[in-house]
Amino acid sequence: MAGQSDPQLSLFSAEEVEFIAEDEMVEIVPNLRMDALNFVCGDFGPFFPQLATQVPLWLAVALKKRGKCTIRPPQWMTVEKLTQVLEAERDSQRVFEQLPFHYVEISRLLFDHARDDIPDVYMVRSLIEDIRDVRFHKVETNLESLNERAFALKINNLSAMEVNIVRPFVGRALQAFYKHDSPDLIPDQDRVSDRRPQVANNATRRHLRR
């Protein structure tokens, strides 16, 4: 329709993915006394100095920006844990390690706003970047093996950002396979054999794609 040809209509932007990640819970240690907050999105607090409590990331960042709390980095964000994850990621070609669905966004937000609360921040940061690179690379190589019609593809442990990046490509690739492999498109055996041999025979087609 006129003016509405946007193919990305239903995709999430990076900002939107970050917005979703901001609702993940983190632990903070406030340094002020504040009554409980009864938000539309839930009740948090009351807050007492030096008493740790759970709040959504956006609230933690807002308080942190005003110097009202320290943020306790999540358990997976330690040098020890991340080193393990990185090694495991490197060891396996296919399997992805289990990390929080929003690990990219959470760590980004914490690096941006709470770097002084993260022990060994440089090390942690470079580890996360390495993990991200290894994983993206793995995603790319795994995509190369995508070569036939499939109705469902399990992508366990892929994170939100990773999903968001591969979605347009994988979605359309699978749709194309689906379309071209659809039996309705090959109604007439004669025509098929002389016009599109690669579709008529799965083995040949796969071979050609390698």
Added chain:
Amino acid sequence: MASEAGEGSTAGMDDYETLISTTDVELLKKAWRNEKAAPEILRFETSLIQRIRGQIQLMEENIEEFAGSGIDPLTVSLYQMDLDRTQYLFRSYLRIRLQKIEKYMFHISKNPEVQSRLSEQEKGFARRCADDMERHLEESVLSKLPDNYQDTVKQSIISEESDMIPEPQLDSFVVCKSRRFLGPFQLDGSDELLEMKPDELCIIHYKSIRERVQEGDIDLV
């Protein structure tokens, strides 16, 4: 997509849904994500939207009161942030639906089942949209074409069906997460069976899980 939304669902069902998936904002976020990721327009979350609207209004009044009553400005600004986030979700949800309506207006106007998924206001919008578009095409192009090619939805007079209506591509693939264990179910148009464990992530043919998204078993992400 928690509640069956709307007219069909009973109050008891709503309570249950609210209990298991915490807040309305959480439900709205789910509805928003589903709506953004689904190729077609989903059922309007009538009761949820009504509740959210009420809560937003209440919070607006509260914040106005706070500002007058000398409460700590920090607290007020935090309440404002929370409100802004909810409003963003709320508007974005409505907006994405309007975009879909604009995109598929002729499809909607020909299809009562799709219309039943819209809210009253959306139905009105869809109708006006289709009327305006029809009039516009009529005046600017169609009236100047040969008689055989003057229809808005048919390529020419010999077309038996309306073959110029953009329709949602149900054949597209979406990314989804199951909320609970889903026993082996058949995928649309194939012999394959698929099993999904809770929280398992999957890229899947939308048509195959369409009903399950509406029923709330599967979330799109």
